Amino acid sequence: MNLTLKIWRQKGANDKGKIVDYPVSGISPDMSFLEMLDVLNQELIEKGEAPVAFDHDCREGICGTCSLYINGRAHGPSTKITACQLHMRSFSDGDTIYIEPWRAKAFPVIKDLIVDRSSFDRIQQAGGFISVNTSGNTQDANAIPIEKENADKAFDAATCIGCGACVASCKNSSAMLFVSAKVSQFALLPQGQVEATDRVLNMVKQMDEEGFGNCTNTGACEVECPKGISLENIARMNREYLAASFKG
Numbered sequence: 284m285n286l287t288l289k290i291w292r293q294k295g296a297n298d299k300g301k302i303v304d305y306p307v308s309g310i311s312p313d314m315s316f317l318e319m320l321d322v323l324n325q326e327l328i329e330k331g332e333a334p335v336a337f338d339h340d341c342r343e344g345i346c347g348t349c350s351l352y353i354n355g356r357a358h359g360p361s362t363k364i365t366a367c368q369l370h371m372r373s374f375s376d377g378d379t380i381y382i383e384p385w386r387a388k389a390f391p392v393i394k395d396l397i398v399d400r401s402s403f404d405r406i407q408q409a410g411g412f413i414s415v416n417t418s419g420n421t422q423d424a425n426a427i428p429i430e431k432e433n434a435d436k437a438f439d440a441a442t443c444i445g446c447g448a449c450v451a452s453c454k455n456s457s458a459m460l461f462v463s464a465k466v467s468q469f470a471l472l473p474q475g476q477v478e479a480t481d482r483v484l485n486m487v488k489q490m491d492e493e494g495f496g497n498c499t500n501t502g503a504c505e506v507e508c509p510k511g512i513s514l515e516n517i518a519r520m521n522r523e524y525l526a527a528s529f530k531g
């Protein structure tokens with residue numbers, strides 16, 4: 284396949300940045316999208332030019348780092364996959380492909396296609412944990428009965444990989460889907476009840492301080508989420524927040 288790539292290049296946080304055209308040829312439809320970028324970068328290095336900086340780690344849909352906006356969609360044209368799971372067979376010979384970083388105030392661009400998503404880490408640090416008694420009296424988690432439906436919903440919420448596609452696809456740059464998944468995975472389990480009140484209040488407070496926008500129920504986040512995190516989690520977080528506000 285021969286393609287024209289239009290890639291966002293930005294030398295650093297204070298650089299204005301611009302789209303630069305790169306032709307690439309000899310791309311196999313069986314290559315992953317990131318392998319296609321590897322081919323381009325190899326060519327750029329051989330020509331003595333700076334390779335395109337992009338984030339990646341696991342390359343199998345687990346780590347959530349491959350945050351690419353491809354042809355105007357978070358993680359590209361396919362649903363329920365990350366950019367590293369996207370293959371070139373999703374495109375046609377001769378295509379022009381736009382590749383940009385996530386766009387959100389709370390995700391500033393570091394370089395080219397890499398954004399700083401440490402705001403998500405700070406939200407997690409504000410409440411995305413449980414306290415466990417490790418004094419020798421620790422209760423075996425398997426000995427705590429949990430309703431199947433709640434266990435399944437908690438597990439579904441826990442599949443959020445923190446990629447940020449929900450923020451990037453939201454017109455308000457809202458992080459509600461991410462935060463609600465992190466709140467829900469504990470709110471549905473007995474182990475999460477000890478810090479439940481503080482957790483939701485602190486995580487929402489941190490989310491607001493980081494500069495994420497509000498949710499206006501558009502639902503783009505759910506459509507673009509590679510893990511199929513449901514909007515139901517946002518409704519659950521709102522209930523948790525309301526209850527915690529009365530207690531707090």
Ligand code: SF4
Binds near residue numbers: 447510
């Ligand atoms: S909710 Fe979905 S889109 Fe948002 S960070 Fe988690 S996995 Fe990514």
Ligand code: FES
Binds near residue numbers: 348366367368
């Ligand atoms: S590189 Fe880990 S999810 Fe894509």
